[in-house]
Amino acid sequence: MSTKAPERAAAEKPGFQLGQTEIVAIVLLVVLLSQRWLLPLLDHDLFNTWGTIFVAIVVQSAPFLLGGVLLSALISTFLSEKALSKIVPKSPALGVPVAGLAGIGLPGCECAAVPVTNSLIRRGVAPAVALTFMLAAPAVNPAVLVSTAVAFPGQPMMVLARFMASMITAVAVGWLMLARGKLLLERLTNLGRDQHAHERSFLGNVSHDFLHASGFLVLGAMLAAAVNTFVPRSVVNTVAGQAVLGILTLALFAFIVALCSESDAFVAASFTAFSDTAKLVFLVVGPAMDIKLASMEAGHFGMGFALRFVPLVIITAVASAVGIGWWLL
Amino acid sequence: MTRTTQALVVGFLGAVLLRLALGDGYLRYVTDWMKWPLIVTGVVLLGLTAWMLLRPEPGDEGEDDHEHGHKVPAMTWLAIVPGVIVFVASPPSLGAYLAERRAGDPVAAAPDAEILPLPASDGPVDVEVAEFMWRAGVEDGSTIKGRDIRLTGFVSTDEKGNWYVTRIAIACCAADASASRVRVEDYDDAPERDAWVAVTGRWVEGTAPGGKSETAIEATSVEPREAPANTYQ
Numbered sequence: 001m002s003t004k005a006p007e008r009a010a011a012e013k014p015g016f017q018l019g020q021t022e023i024v025a026i027v028l029l030v031v032l033l034s035q036r037w038l039l040p041l042l043d044h045d046l047f048n049t050w051g052t053i054f055v056a057i058v059v060q061s062a063p064f065l066l067g068g069v070l071l072s073a074l075i076s077t078f079l080s081e082k083a084l085s086k087i088v089p090k091s092p093a094l095g096v097p098v099a100g101l102a103g104i105g106l107p108g109c110e111c112a113a114v115p116v117t118n119s120l121i122r123r124g125v126a127p128a129v130a131l132t133f134m135l136a137a138p139a140v141n142p143a144v145l146v147s148t149a150v151a152f153p154g155q156p157m158m159v160l161a162r163f164m165a166s167m168i169t170a171v172a173v174g175w176l177m178l179a180r181g182k183l184l185l186e187r188l189t190n191l192g193r194d195q196h197a198h199e200r201s202f203l204g205n206v207s208h209d210f211l212h213a214s215g216f217l218v219l220g221a222m223l224a225a226a227v228n229t230f231v232p233r234s235v236v237n238t239v240a241g242q243a244v245l246g247i248l249t250l251a252l253f254a255f256i257v258a259l260c261s262e263s264d265a266f267v268a269a270s271f272t273a274f275s276d277t278a279k280l281v282f283l284v285v286g287p288a289m290d291i292k293l294a295s296m297e298a299g300h301f302g303m304g305f306a307l308r309f310v311p312l313v314i315i316t317a318v319a320s321a322v323g324i325g326w327w328l329l
Numbered sequence: 330m331t332r333t334t335q336a337l338v339v340g341f342l343g344a345v346l347l348r349l350a351l352g353d354g355y356l357r358y359v360t361d362w363m364k365w366p367l368i369v370t371g372v373v374l375l376g377l378t379a380w381m382l383l384r385p386e387p388g389d390e391g392e393d394d395h396e397h398g399h400k401v402p403a404m405t406w407l408a409i410v411p412g413v414i415v416f417v418a419s420p421p422s423l424g425a426y427l428a429e430r431r432a433g434d435p436v437a438a439a440p441d442a443e444i445l446p447l448p449a450s451d452g453p454v455d456v457e458v459a460e461f462m463w464r465a466g467v468e469d470g471s472t473i474k475g476r477d478i479r480l481t482g483f484v485s486t487d488e489k490g491n492w493y494v495t496r497i498a499i500a501c502c503a504a505d506a507s508a509s510r511v512r513v514e515d516y517d518d519a520p521e522r523d524a525w526v527a528v529t530g531r532w533v534e535g536t537a538p539g540g541k542s543e544t545a546i547e548a549t550s551v552e553p554r555e556a557p558a559n560t561y562q
Binding site for chain 2: 028045062070216221
């Protein structure tokens with residue numbers, strides 16, 4: 001199979017392949033040379049602000065994405081299923097909380113978590129366990145907790161509440177999927193099983209994973225930058241006084257602005273008009289699910305999966321944050 | 330997408346990151362500690378490109394288990410966009426436009442620690458715009474009352490014709506930017522928007538963030554300044 005398919009592909013479109021590379025090369029060259037003439041046309045405040053925020057999200061995420069891709073390629077290439085099965089508990093129900101705790105050890109951005117999760121599923125880890133790890137890792141690692149403590153001086157309960165609510169969200173989603181999402185998980189297992197992953201070299205896996213993730217990351221960044229630029233924050237602040245509406249608004253806002261989990265606490269702290277519980281919702285929803293992650297997950301795991309998984313995570317995160325906020329804050 | 334094209338896409342992104350990190354360009358988008366991670370990322374991506382061009386593994390580029398036969402998702406084309414935007418538009422540091430849109434946002438609270446008095450000095454004391462604002466808010470502004478203070482920032486305006494000395498702070502990247510600004514009083518000859526200035530003067534008593542009147546400084550002199558390499562706080 002692996003030798004026949006490329007031959008067929010090459011036979012079908014030999015001329016096209018050559019043309020594509022040249023076209024891309026020419027476009028890139030034109031872009032480099034036309035800078036001077038295009039610049040005045042695009043010099044507009046709104047476009048510039050969007051461009052700055054968009055490039056900023058991509059630049060900030062790129063090292064984390066590459067780190068995640070390198071780690072996932074290590075798992076795909078060198079970690080055998082046997083070795084992994086020794087680390088991960090056999091029963092998925094037990095594996096879910098273990099994966100949640102393991103998330104403490106990956107101090108990365110959420111962009112790193114998606115390719116790593118994909119490679120874990122590829123290597124035979126139960127999808128519910130891998131997804132729990134994906135939800136927990138960006139939210140409960142030390143870097144995020146420290147930045148939360150810095151952003152909320154004198155409110156150590158905020159750090160504890162964030163840790164607990166995020167952990168509960170990750171574990172609850174894992175268990176919910178085990179209990180009710182059998183079909184979804186099976187689809188994911190089949191989709192995720194990439195027989196070629198083990199045949200490819202380490203660098204082959206790196207380039208494969210990077211190319212798969214980068215486009216979706218860029219799409220998410222484009223959308224998030226658009227929301228960030230075009231929706232004034234004052235719209236968000238108008239509902240600050242209402243408890244329920246405030247919570248729902250900050251949950252939605254966390255989803256669409258797609259901030260890095262290392263910096264979202266500073267933005268949350270600036271929503272001074274909102275209740276602490278609403279701020280906690282913002283901090284719990286953001287790392288677990290946002291527009292950038294939804295885009296990457298649709299790319300890795302399929303649209304059908306993302307359409308069910310995204311609302312499930314958001315609802316669980318809001319419920320868990322409200323519960324913890326009501327208890328602790 | 331052919332393997333050569335894929336290599337070009339990866340290499341282009343790597344080159345753009347490297348170019349931004351080796352100059353001051355990256356400071357328009359992220360904080361300064363990102364310099365080395367970006368350089369490493371750029372170098373690794375360029376190395377990956379060289380490897381992809383030199384060692385096209387035919388068995389590897391075949392099919393991904395997706396039925397539609399694409400070797401990589403069509404979405405991967407979007408990976409060119411950030412580089413194109415950096416080269417074509419070269420988006421500048423966030424400035425007056427964003428500050429004016431975010432003007433109504435609440436600013437960060439004063440640090441929890443004890444507020445130290447400003448250092449004693451014969452001339453004006455340099456104070457950050459954000460610090461000036463929270464100092465105005467605590468203890469009725471007693472730490473800045475009657476002191477000659479110099480604020481440095483860029484110029485933003487409002488629709489009433491006031492102008493402000495302004496700074497933008499970022500915690501992680503430009504997506505989480507927040508603006509703080511102080512209205513400049515008694516200086517009608519407003520400099521151009523987005524121009525960098527050093528404003529020397531005294532706090533207008535009673536003005537504070539969230540108070541009846543936004544924080545203001547009564548200017549005795551306004552001097553033009555070069556924009557710093559890192560415009561953010």
